Amino acid sequence: MTGGLLFALTGVALFASGVAGVVLIDNLLRRILAFNLMGSGAFLVLVGLAQRNEVADPVPQAMVLTGIVVAVAATALALAMTRKYHALTGRLELTGDDND
Amino acid sequence: MVWLIALPLGWASLTVLLGPRRGAWTAISALTAQLWLAFELAQTVRATGTVRHAVGGWGAPLGIDLAVDGLSAAMLLLAQGVALPVAIYARAYFKVRSGHPGGVWFWPLLGFLIAGLNALFASADLFNLYVTLELVGLAAVALVAAGGGAPQVAAALRYLFATLLGSGAYLLGVALIYGVYGTVSTATLEPLLTVEAPRLAWIAGLLMLSGLMLKTALFPFHYWLPPAHGGAATPVSALLSALVVKASFYLILRLWIGPFAALVDRIAWLPAVLGATAVIWGSWHALRAVRLKALVAWSTVAQIGYLFLVFPLLGDDRIALHAGGMQMVSHAFAKAAMFTAAGVIVHTTGRDAVAEVAGVASRLPVTLFAFGLAGMTLMGLPPSGGFLAKWLLIEAALARGRWDMVVVVLAGGLLAAAYTFRVLRQAFLLPPSGERRRVERRPIAVLEWTAFVLAAASVAMGLRGMEIVQLLDAGT
Amino acid sequence: MMTFAFDLLLALSLLWSGWRALTTRRLDRAIVLFIAFGLLMTLAWARLAAPDIALAEAAIGAGLTGALLLDAYGAIRRRSDRT
């Protein structure tokens, strides 16, 4: 097995645990962590799988750079809303009753 | 075509520069220009077929290609056509509510949303589509959160995690596709993705499609939609229900008939079953909703269901595709009209409740007329666009002997009639409660008439159905 | 062989730190673990011959995201303490 493929497989595991985390975890801060794990997993798959023959490929590398920036943008927005929610309600978990 | 993307990016930045609560006229004039551009583009596509643009001059697979065929052109026209009246509505809406926190940065957020939508409809590159999806998703979430209260922020958080989960699945799918084929250009991929594709390509397809279904709020992924669409400021609700969910549906359809066509045949029943369930489940909740805007939001869940009925019916005769296109267009106008009309009623009565509608017909005849016209489209009464959409859907179902789907379409129409009349009955037949009169505010003509224009457009789509069908067929 | 053993170790530490960041009981520890995860990701990018991503991951993925998370955690704890 090559290093590229190994990291791609690691990425799959990270993505799966990230998704499970986003679905299962109620604490919003931790859910943001899970989202970031999920993103990192997808990035590792993108570069690792493309480089499974151990030759660097600049195209997925550039895509991941774009992806990292998008992820931090999403994280910042998520944190801003989490902080606002905590300021308004004093809670860090979404409850069922704000559903209509 | 390029200007449809560059222009909104430009005015979005410009309105950031102008500062808080400013930029309404910049946005409205730019949107007018965009509507004209989209119209010109649709004419070109109808006359000469698909319009392509190789960004950077490289061409796929090295560069990113834009491609606008009939379906894309129709969506672009739809996006500008809904956005312009909603923008005019929003200017008046936030002017009366000068303290509304959603109005502070509304214009730049709107600009980025429209830029993202237009870029999405024009793109022919899977990774580029991911970036546009994020642009649309984050802008939509921010618009919901801008409402400021705890329910809005909670709804926006729910929406954010749903949309991030959806685009995350989509991104992993793109990563796998790049791993398997070494390209993300849809045109390059189409001949490569055959029935003999490796298993990884199938998984990629499933991941991308299910991520997008989550973003489209297909049952059972609809949980985030009613609070987000029902709780946001009215212009935002209208944009989200009319355009944002359509964007991810458009992408599903695009991938389904494009690169993944060879892979998805065997699973076409699945989205249709979920769609049928959504029609019933959404309508049922709309019938029982207490808040007026929640009723309209649940109706969106139901109407999205119709869209997914087309998948097992897609074929060479293209009737199902026409049905899907018509349903997207007519529902977009009808739902924008319904939300904007509901917004007028909420503004005038001061309360967001179905029961408060009692007796407002005499005060707000235009608005109620708009609400009724929009309801007509949702029910599928002739000559509205919704009628044509449902007619085409039934025709496609009958051509394949799918009586079960005919039943779903008809039942959905009846349920839509039931929840629309639930509102109209209150408005026309019941006397207003005395206590309410005190909070009543004067109706604003701009708000009423923009709602009416949107509703009229949703009906007119039925009268101009031939042109739309021709446009959908262009460039194939 | 040596490099593959190193890669394997790195992959395992990535999985472990990621997993612990989601499951550890205390939130502050979870965030610190997440920052450690980001630094390990930097190493992984270096191993994947992607120095550009390694730089961005260190600065944005671990650095800025970590700072944002810690700051949010601090603000939330202070607010909870006040009330």
Added chain:
Amino acid sequence: MKRLAVTALATGFAVVLVEAMLNLGPAAIDLRIPVRENLAESGVSHAVTAVLLNYRGYDTLLEVAVLLLALVAVLTVTDEADVAFPHMEHPVLQTLARLATPLMTVVAVYLLWAGAFRPGGAFQAGSVLAAAAVLLHLVGLLPGWRSPRLPLRLGLVAGLLTFLAVATAMLARGALLEYPPSMAGGLILLIESVLTVSLALILAGLFLLLSRDEGPS
């Protein structure tokens, strides 16, 4: 119950995916070849920068829009909050931060310049500058942001507007973002320089806006 189901699903999904990955043949298309062949015309000699700002520059344009959008979104959400007071005023740390800032600025300029032919570029340079600003804030030398005023807003949008202006100016003779090979290097450097400033402001802004929402503590 839900926990068990989700965990089982996620594990099953990972297993299927890993199995499929292990049985994967070579890719049909290898973009490394065209990337290399066109490098001479791209205006830069570092392949990742060529992809990021030339071949797939359109992605980057939209990505800058996402960042600016995120900043506006954060502004929207944290509206009407108080300005955060510096957390600590430790003289030693302040001196260290004062020393670190020019150093980080030099690093950022180097990264920006290096991006043309080796790892580096606007995003890395911008984030180093942003990190410097965050550091100054943490030691109490830089206050959190109020609603940004015009000069600051100009700095925030300059990157996207410059990028957009260059991209659309190219329409006069060809496609969006189609740089003439002779000018490509210069145009990319221009875009990257303005982007560095704007990205630094946006990334720092994300932090400085968020850290203000708590009032006096």
